[in-house]
Amino acid sequence: MSTVHEVDLFTIGAGGAAYPAAFLLARAGLRVVMADTKGVMSGNCLAEGCVPSKSVREVAAHRARQRRFSPWGLPGELPVDYRKVVAHKDRVQKDRYDQHAREMAEVPSLRLVAGRARFLDDHTIAVEGNRGEERYRARHIIVASGSDIVRPSFPGADLFLDSRDFFALNPVLTERPSSLVIVGGGYIGLETATMFHALGTEVSLIEKGPRVLSGMDSAMVKELCGLLDPGIRILRGATVLKAEKTDSGVALHYRVGESSPEVVHAEKGMVAVGRRPVVPEGFEGIGGEVGPHGIVADLSCQTSIPHIYAAGDVNGISPLFHSAVRQSLVAAHNILAGGRAVDAFNPAAVPVTVFTLPEAAWVGLVPDEAHRRGIPFVTGRYDFAEDSRAQILGETGGGITLLFEPGSLRLLGGTIVGVDAASLVGEIGLAVAGRLTARDLAHFPDQHPMAAEGVGKAARTLV
Ligand SMILES: Cc1cc2nc3c(=O)[nH]c(=O)nc-3n(C[C@H](O)[C@H](O)[C@H](O)COP(=O)(O)OP(=O)(O)OC[C@H]3O[C@@H](n4cnc5c(N)ncnc54)[C@H](O)[C@@H]3O)c2cc1C
Numbered sequence: 001m002s003t004v005h006e007v008d009l010f011t012i013g014a015g016g017a018a019y020p021a022a023f024l025l026a027r028a029g030l031r032v033v034m035a036d037t038k039g040v041m042s043g044n045c046l047a048e049g050c051v052p053s054k055s056v057r058e059v060a061a062h063r064a065r066q067r068r069f070s071p072w073g074l075p076g077e078l079p080v081d082y083r084k085v086v087a088h089k090d091r092v093q094k095d096r097y098d099q100h101a102r103e104m105a106e107v108p109s110l111r112l113v114a115g116r117a118r119f120l121d122d123h124t125i126a127v128e129g130n131r132g133e134e135r136y137r138a139r140h141i142i143v144a145s146g147s148d149i150v151r152p153s154f155p156g157a158d159l160f161l162d163s164r165d166f167f168a169l170n171p172v173l174t175e176r177p178s179s180l181v182i183v184g185g186g187y188i189g190l191e192t193a194t195m196f197h198a199l200g201t202e203v204s205l206i207e208k209g210p211r212v213l214s215g216m217d218s219a220m221v222k223e224l225c226g227l228l229d230p231g232i233r234i235l236r237g238a239t240v241l242k243a244e245k246t247d248s249g250v251a252l253h254y255r256v257g258e259s260s261p262e263v264v265h266a267e268k269g270m271v272a273v274g275r276r277p278v279v280p281e282g283f284e285g286i287g288g289e290v291g292p293h294g295i296v297a298d299l300s301c302q303t304s305i306p307h308i309y310a311a312g313d314v315n316g317i318s319p320l321f322h323s324a325v326r327q328s329l330v331a332a333h334n335i336l337a338g339g340r341a342v343d344a345f346n347p348a349a350v351p352v353t354v355f356t357l358p359e360a361a362w363v364g365l366v367p368d369e370a371h372r373r374g375i376p377f378v379t380g381r382y383d384f385a386e387d388s389r390a391q392i393l394g395e396t397g398g399g400i401t402l403l404f405e406p407g408s409l410r411l412l413g414g415t416i417v418g419v420d421a422a423s424l425v426g427e428i429g430l431a432v433a434g435r436l437t438a439r440d441l442a443h444f445p446d447q448h449p450m451a452a453e454g455v456g457k458a459a460r461t462l463v
């Protein structure tokens, strides 16, 4: 029988849902071990998600902006050397892995073990790694095992790449395809479509639902779709029938509604049809509750087993990196409080951005949700057509829509489509979290000439 290591906190996974808690509790003097199959800290955000996809996206955004600037004295069409784009992406990933290794080295009481963790009982975990099995007995556990790619099952789907093939370190895709067909019109499909179109690839996107970005506010999505480059071919309500290999790449057969089957040819295909939570082996066997969106946890991140917390993508509450980080800290605070729920995750103040070109972002209450829940609201609106920064950049489409509680004019939420949306949503989110009112926003002297001026101007339509 191997030794059982006694620890205060054990995390399954070492991504954004794990390491903020691990660092906090290790610095507080607790014995902490993180286990991750990758053997490094950072999870999928750095391995194949947020950071690498946005490293490629920013190059594409620069090229799109350069093309728009061509009437104003800059050469228009920049050539793209995609191998160097990938090299940049890989370098950012490596730099961040090095940075995280240095951060780990500063906290000697924190250990990271490489291997797959599984529950033996509600306090005991086995980790299967290169050196065989190690066992840990933990007072507290955070399950932070994240999510993984869903691969669709249509015939020939294995011919298609996925987001890992595009964005992992040393990825499968190293050359820019001349044409790309993407299955799935969610976050990853639409972000990838707009970035590769901006890099010069001919892009078709096939979405099975009646609209792309389903589940997001319909007015915001409609405004965004009106601003996407019409050169991106988007087919909605389409059923994929099969994919085949051709001399020049792939052929995807699909049908829209009841119409006759059609085919799209492309050099490469990508599937982006969602992610599913990864529940560690043994969790259900020890009585842990799992629902359709992953491990069932409340907003204090506690599961049905009081000393086991679940944070990040694995609980399906808000599958975003910054939500994972916040939930990790919520779990840590509640563990430090002896299992009492002294802290809770607030899903009503989480900024979200779809990093398309242009961007769309929202936080808190949005019109569709307000209608669905019967919540009354009044709106303040600012069009980027009037905005000095938008005019300077030639990006005058879209605008800011803020939702306020009638009477008190407390800010409940907002949507932004267009210039700097991903940055503006942070300011609006902080105002929602801080329970600010239209008057507070109207009186704040946002900087000129930046798009944030629009936040105050939208509020001033009501006070
Ligand atoms: C292409 C792409 C782009 C994205 N872009 C954004 C973005 O711009 N902004 C944003 O906020 N979010 C983005 N996301 C989502 C973001 O990556 C996730 O929300 C975030 O990584 C969740 O963190 P996590 O710690 O919960 O899980 P993960 O990052 O998935 O980490 C879980 C870790 O646990 C490990 N693990 C799993 N099971 C076990 C086990 N049994 N034993 C040991 N280890 C295990 C996994 O290997 C993994 O390293 C993107 C995702 C993708 C795929």
Ligand SMILES: NC(=O)c1ccc[n+]([C@@H]2O[C@H](COP(=O)([O-])OP(=O)(O)OC[C@H]3O[C@@H](n4cnc5c(N)ncnc54)[C@H](O)[C@@H]3O)[C@@H](O)[C@H]2O)c1
Binding pocket: 152, 183, 184, 185, 186, 187, 188, 189, 191, 206, 207, 208, 209, 212, 213, 214, 238, 239, 240, 272, 273, 274, 275, 319, 320, 353, 354, 355
């Ligand atoms: N900017 C961000 O914050 C960001 C960026 C990328 C990913 N993410 C995270 O990653 C998750 C996964 O992203 P995703 O884009 O893979 O999933 P998603 O759930 O956002 O979208 C999947 C889309 O694929 C469609 N679909 C499913 N099966 C299909 C089929 N057979 N044919 C055609 N369409 C089909 C769905 O209707 C849906 O529109 C997101 O939910 C999000 O949590 C976040």
